[in-house]
Amino acid sequence: MLTREELIEYSDEARKNYLEHISIDCVVFGFHEGQMKVLLLKNIGEEKWYLPGGFVLKREPIEMAANRILKERTGLDQIFLQQFHVFGDPDRSKVHNDMYDGMLPPEKNWFSGRFLTIGYYALVDFFEVTPQADRFSELCGWRDMDDMPKLELDHELIFKTALDTLRLQLNYQPIGYNLMPKEFTMPELQKLYETILDKKLDRRNFQRRILGFGILNRAEQPRKGGAHKAPYLYSFDLEGYKHALTEGFKGGW
Amino acid sequence: MLTREELIEYSDEARKNYLEHISIDCVVFGFHEGQMKVLLLKNIGEEKWYLPGGFVLKREPIEMAANRILKERTGLDQIFLQQFHVFGDPDRSKVHNDMYDGMLPPEKNWFSGRFLTIGYYALVDFFEVTPQADRFSELCGWRDMDDMPKLELDHELIFKTALDTLRLQLNYQPIGYNLMPKEFTMPELQKLYETILDKKLDRRNFQRRILGFGILNRAEQPRKGGAHKAPYLYSFDLEGYKHALTEGFKGGW
DNA sequence: TCAAAAGTGTTCAGGGTACACCCATGA
DNA sequence: TCATGGGTGTACCCTGAACACTTTTGA
Incomplete structure (x- = not known):
């Protein structure tokens, strides 16, 4: 959680650089020791888990934004990324907003607006990733898919939709190049x-x-x-x- | 094309009511006399064709926005609607912006901003639709799919992507309930x-x-x-x- | 020598493909 | 009566599902 000053600074920066009302959330799948893994972030000082996400620069294509966001979290470039859905419920970020509500007047607070989020999922090589927390998080790391914590906001839904899309994709596209090491049995x-x-x-x-x-x-x-x-x-x-x-x-x- | 005064009025209204940077574009499919049809709009006084589209109210879920937009164009409610892709190239609305560029300073002009557009496609009963032009258009009507005019902006791409998605959908979902009359052979x-x-x-x-x-x-x-x-x-x-x-x-x- | 992992092959059933045939109807 | 549209049936092949056998290797 940010202090009031940090929030002000962040909000000003964000408003200057990013498109308003738009965010990107990523479901990053990895595979290690027979386990499907998902990259998650944990808030500083709280048991609150999120999918890695971010915003779109004012002159940036959304694919590049997703790439940039993932590069910051994983160190990886040129990731296999697939847009799969836009989540646009007006109340979807309510809880998040609440967190910083009251600290600043809404017109000053970047987080108090409504955000549509574009969901991307990524398939990456587990060994190549160096998870890197962002300024809101004390932890960024892999989590077993069958041992997921409760996720905040609608991230549970975003994750589930990503998984469904991935499963559907298995039926008509190859999978694995981005998840497996160079050689495998x-x-x-x-x-x-x-x-x-x-x-x-x-x-x-x-x-x-x-x-x-x-x-x-x-x-x-x-x-x-x-x-x-x-x-x-x-x-x-x-x-x-x-x-x-x-x-x-x-x-x- | 709007006059300067109309543009000012429209921009002020829009800025007050709609989410910035977000639009919705719809590919409406109909079927009549063995022909696949698409609903198109033609600009007033110009040979410029567009997909029906619109914006999202500040407190409106995006599905409802798509529904509302389509209701205005077709008279139909409760349409089969499917979100299929977000188009987020920063230059995608360049041409459109140019049209009203110079008429107003950018910060006044609703259309000069960057817009991401969420693509929806709809399957509707040809006979139930009463095409209705919007204030920018002199014409709203069906057009044979194999006799399409050139579309403005990236609407060509949006249409093509919608069609691809529809074809893919045929493989694992039923189609037709929304396109055929009650009884058919x-x-x-x-x-x-x-x-x-x-x-x-x-x-x-x-x-x-x-x-x-x-x-x-x-x-x-x-x-x-x-x-x-x-x-x-x-x-x-x-x-x-x-x-x-x-x-x-x-x-x- | 034996258990476990891995490579290879066979059989069978169901679904898709490519057909042919029959029926109804108005010109 | 015949051309045309439409309903129904069949033979074949391919593919996917189920299953068995053999080979390798370290304990």
Whole structure:
């Protein structure tokens, strides 16, 4: 929580630089040790959790704004980002507003206005991210998707919508290039799908189907050293992958 | 095009009532005589065509704003409306701004600001619509989808994105309840699908597939009076339809 | 040598595709 | 009676789902 002076300073800065009434919130998905992770922020001195978010500069395309915001939180550039919904209930930021209400007259306080928020979700490589808190937060870090705290504002809804969109996307687009390390085994990739969908898939059918998409390259040498039979290593075939991204998997009609 | 006085009046009104930087643009699809139609507006005294659009009242949920805007243009309430994308390029409204540039200082002119626009598409019953021009337009009416004029601003892109989204939607949701009259024949419904997808479908396979979705009721009496064999009349089974809307058609994974 | 992980193959059923045939009706 | 539109049925193939067997490897 900011002091009155900090709030004044922040509000003036924000009003000068950012578009009013607009914010961006990001659901950042990562994958590590068979667990789906989401990047969350925790307020200073409070048990209040938020999705990473920010505002749009006055002359900035919204895609770039989302990129910039995520770069500040993760250190990553050129992230896979997908806009998925605008949340525009007039009361959606009510609680947030309340927090700083009374501290300043509304016309002075950046946070007291109404904000529409544009939801983006991102898929990132867990190992490449260096979570970085912002000035409102004492903590920015990964959280297991099946061990999420209660989120403030409508961030619970934003998260849920992002997850639904991601699941839908699995049906007609490839997923994984941004979530997996360069090389991985088939069971590891399967675990990713199982985690996103929250259900078990058949080993053999998964393999056949995924390979059928033509988006994977198999390395010559299998991984060694582990116990049991050495699994093959795969990497994404960027060309096939991008083609599948634009064309989609199944015909439908 | 407005006069200077009208622009001042409009700007003052707008600034008082609407959220700044935000607009809504709607792609309204209708279907008539085997043709897909789109609702367009033509500027007064110019060959400039636009999608119907508007702004969001300061305390209004965005869904309601889209509904209100469409009601003003079509006379219809409770339309099937689907948010599909936000267009946020800072230069997207440049041309539009230019039109009224110089007439007023920017801080006075509502149109000179940057606008993000939220795209909605609507599916409506052609016969129920009474197109109604707004104060900027001399004409509001249906236009055949394969005979579209050039659209101003980025409305071409917005339209195209809406159509793509609609086509994608055909794969996992039922379409037609909002586009067809109460009762219709199977060939008529097929024509709708063919028009949206812009390709021919097999008569028999279409019928089997559509019926398999369990969203249609067949009337006892076939339509009479036409030449040739009398076709059966169908209507949508609202319960099944809504179930299919929420559940979706195909499993995917 | 055995349990567990991983690679590969086979069978079966259901759905999509491509057909052909029959019926009704007005010109 | 025939061209046309419309309803119904069938054969085939492909794909996805379910399932079994073999190979590798460290304990």
